[in-house]
Amino acid sequence: MFMARKRKPMFKTLQVIRFEIMRSLKKPSFWLAALLLPVALGVYIMICAFAGYSAGNSIDAGSSVAELKLAYVDEAGYLSGETFTNEDEQEQSLTRFENINDALAALKRQEYSVVYYIPAGFRTDENPSVEIYTKLEKNSILDNYQAPISALLSHSAELNTKPIDAKILTDKISYNTTSFAIDDHIVDKKELITNLVAPVTVIALFYILMAVLGNRLSVSMTEEKENRISELLLVSVKPIHLITGKIISLMALGLIQLAILLIPVLIVYMLALRNGLVPEDFIVNPSPKSILLHALLLISSYFLFTAINVFTGTLVSTAKEASSFAGIIVVVMIIPLMMLNVFTGGENSTLSTILSFFPLSAPLALMLRSIFGNLQEWELIVGIVDIAIFATIMTYISSRIFCKNAVGFNFKLNLKNFGKTRKNW
Amino acid sequence: MPSKNPVVEVKNFRMQLGNKTVIKDLSFEVNKGEIFGLLGSNGCGKTTTIRALLGIYEATAGELLIDGKKFEPGSNFRVGYLPEERGLYKKETVLDVMCYFGKLRGLKKAKKWSLKYLKRVGLEKHAKTRIDKLSQGQQQKIQLGITIMNDPQLLILDEPTKGFDPVNRKLLMDIIDELHQRGCTIILITHYMDEVERLCDSILLLKDGIACAYGKIMDVRKKYKYHNLDQIFIDVYGQKEEANV
Numbered sequence: 001m002f003m004a005r006k007r008k009p010m011f012k013t014l015q016v017i018r019f020e021i022m023r024s025l026k027k028p029s030f031w032l033a034a035l036l037l038p039v040a041l042g043v044y045i046m047i048c049a050f051a052g053y054s055a056g057n058s059i060d061a062g063s064s065v066a067e068l069k070l071a072y073v074d075e076a077g078y079l080s081g082e083t084f085t086n087e088d089e090q091e092q093s094l095t096r097f098e099n100i101n102d103a104l105a106a107l108k109r110q111e112y113s114v115v116y117y118i119p120a121g122f123r124t125d126e127n128p129s130v131e132i133y134t135k136l137e138k139n140s141i142l143d144n145y146q147a148p149i150s151a152l153l154s155h156s157a158e159l160n161t162k163p164i165d166a167k168i169l170t171d172k173i174s175y176n177t178t179s180f181a182i183d184d185h186i187v188d189k190k191e192l193i194t195n196l197v198a199p200v201t202v203i204a205l206f207y208i209l210m211a212v213l214g215n216r217l218s219v220s221m222t223e224e225k226e227n228r229i230s231e232l233l234l235v236s237v238k239p240i241h242l243i244t245g246k247i248i249s250l251m252a253l254g255l256i257q258l259a260i261l262l263i264p265v266l267i268v269y270m271l272a273l274r275n276g277l278v279p280e281d282f283i284v285n286p287s288p289k290s291i292l293l294h295a296l297l298l299i300s301s302y303f304l305f306t307a308i309n310v311f312t313g314t315l316v317s318t319a320k321e322a323s324s325f326a327g328i329i330v331v332v333m334i335i336p337l338m339m340l341n342v343f344t345g346g347e348n349s350t351l352s353t354i355l356s357f358f359p360l361s362a363p364l365a366l367m368l369r370s371i372f373g374n375l376q377e378w379e380l381i382v383g384i385v386d387i388a389i390f391a392t393i394m395t396y397i398s399s400r401i402f403c404k405n406a407v408g409f410n411f412k413l414n415l416k417n418f419g420k421t422r423k424n425w
Numbered sequence: 426m427p428s429k430n431p432v433v434e435v436k437n438f439r440m441q442l443g444n445k446t447v448i449k450d451l452s453f454e455v456n457k458g459e460i461f462g463l464l465g466s467n468g469c470g471k472t473t474t475i476r477a478l479l480g481i482y483e484a485t486a487g488e489l490l491i492d493g494k495k496f497e498p499g500s501n502f503r504v505g506y507l508p509e510e511r512g513l514y515k516k517e518t519v520l521d522v523m524c525y526f527g528k529l530r531g532l533k534k535a536k537k538w539s540l541k542y543l544k545r546v547g548l549e550k551h552a553k554t555r556i557d558k559l560s561q562g563q564q565q566k567i568q569l570g571i572t573i574m575n576d577p578q579l580l581i582l583d584e585p586t587k588g589f590d591p592v593n594r595k596l597l598m599d600i601i602d603e604l605h606q607r608g609c610t611i612i613l614i615t616h617y618m619d620e621v622e623r624l625c626d627s628i629l630l631l632k633d634g635i636a637c638a639y640g641k642i643m644d645v646r647k648k649y650k651y652h653n654l655d656q657i658f659i660d661v662y663g664q665k666e667e668a669n670v
Contacts, residue, residue, distance in 0.1 A: 015528045228512030234481050235506045236529040
């Protein structure tokens, strides 16, 4: 009648994973959350796009440049003045250079933020264009430096009646922006977008995982305690196998939710690509190495986030307490976002380095530094290892605390008590 | 007949929880095939002893062995345990929960066994029902099933009839009988002396962290010169009350 057999320890972990995943997948709330997420994000993106469109218009009108040092070279001798009205309703002037090489040298020395170059053939060219040169302190595709020169050209055009003036006034001038990186090599927009794809995707996905799954993670650990199942479990499975199984299953559930979100996005992108609807600049092909490293960063970060939530879940007795702790963890982990200016500079500060290797802040610090282009590859690798090691330690500690706390039901964390759990676990 | 082959050995066991010494010095053995009653008033350390025996607590001192080794989940020796604090995953179905625990305990055909057990206890129609939709008595039947599903060689029942209705109490007694017939060793923690008198071969009466009475029921009766175990219990704990007065 009874057929019992000894199984390998990993078998029990797999059973925990299977049970946890299957019971979540059977819950309508999981699918509701998973399907509502793309809708919520769609609405969010639309709001952001609308806000961005409004912001873009205001930049074009001449804002956000009041603090910039601007220079120009007018080989065509077209401009009739050197001042324009900025967003503070103040007259702002540009420095004139006679020679484009001198102007670019000053730009590379960071004496100026932007150099505008009106070539000699500007007045007569079929398709007149203005070159804009910038020096990037960080990865950025959002800056729009077109407004000042556009204002100057319009002002000059209003004083004349030549064909070129009509083109200016009807906005038929093209503006070509060239950006120099910190090491003075020319950054093209496509390269910039390519470099940003992996880190921006990683930070977006990590944020989604934190927002959607944070509460579920810690609450899942209190269920056994609240329902008095722990003791029954502890004679069936070792705590380390139970906790490992829980963490892996929770991570898998998060990835399933991301897949539900990403698969439609990828399908839409592929269809748009096939039909030629994707702008040339956005047809990017990031390097496999970059994708791999950023995928590892996302996985290790999510592992850490899960492990910490499970850790707090083992500490407390009720789902309510667990939810409170989950909130605190999220606040600690998003500290780098609150200190954004530490990461936006071209140079690495001591604080940004510390935040990159302090395990709790490391995930977002590394992601932000990667976005702003000041993260070395070795730092990323060390950071990933650092995060993974800390998460593993948290997993082990959670299993020890679960063993002690599971049957105490009112256990208070006490270092003296901590060692009295099963030593061989 | 029980053989002189200890399945459980507890030697000089001491347990301190915080500042309180729950068990001072406890030694006993439970032989193979025996039904052993672990008795004592509330808070005297019975459950603590079982938790230490099952490795949930680390003993402050002493040795607690099952089949000659410290117990850990997944060992070759099969243990069934019905804890005093017992519950189930309330939002899951009966079959899912039973299969989960069956697989964790190495049961090869957990689903087949679970369905057979549910049929036996009249719950076959509730296999796909969520646990929280069952009555308390039905949930108790599931808990019992989970306890014995790995065909235990050692069955530990911590106040098993607490809260049980007469139907489930009868079911439990039948299960104990069946397993005993098959040579299973049973440790029974209970406050009901009639159950002890009817089922147990040996008992240990725990008081203030030490064994006050330990041995075959007949021997204990002889020592205390009472025929009734209730009277012995009152006698042992009455001394404490008198001392306190």
